[in-house]
Amino acid sequence: MSELLNSMRIDDSMVIRHLNAVNDQDALDKMANLLLSKGIVKESYVSAVKEREIVYSTGLACEDMGVAIPHTDAKYVNVQAICVGILDEPVQFSHMGTPEVKVDVKIIFMLAIKEPHKQMEFLQALMDIFVQKGKLNLLLETKDEKEVVSILKEYFEDVNI
């Protein structure tokens, strides 16, 4: 289903393969500023996504590893996109729904979403990557940003919802 990505931008300029961050807020700051520098989000997105993480944490302890899916309201977004950050050293996020549980996060998928109802299949496909064993691990073994993008695109094309 390649049309899944038609309205969702992902390219190698939005992949940070060696993200160095001291904590979750630092990681969010770096990724959100990358989206800002590309005009994907409004300036207010940066603080909004960081504040939202404190109130509604987005760490997820998946089968393969911990991931996080920071995002915030559509009003801060110009262009729909996904930014991927692979951390050299995991940083701790609070788990979604149970903030007292901490998750060592290795990959962050920062979402800039404008039209959620049109993105249902995309979001489900992303969650399917989290659920299936081995898929997230492959992203860690990539040799460059382009490979990260091509693996993700392949997953989205394969997905069968």
Add this chain to the structure above:
Amino acid sequence: MKRILLACGSGIATSTAVNGKISKILDENGFAGQYKITQTKIADAASMSENFDFLVATTMAPQNLKCPFVPGVCFLTGVNTKPSIDKILELMKQD
């Protein structure tokens, strides 16, 4: 017709992803056409809850909730989904 309220922090991202998963589970268990899912922000969920049969959310259960609560984060991770699936199916069978 069961009225299901589905909530996450923003009402846009994870509730959208969970919506598809829950619909699939319900349809596979013979409940197709017997439910209506409404998505909302968790901040609005408690005040809306009176008019719903149960709430599935990817956040903590809100205070002053007036319907049963089902944790929804497991549908995103795929880890330990059985308790939430069982609870949803049980709530669907209730009169």
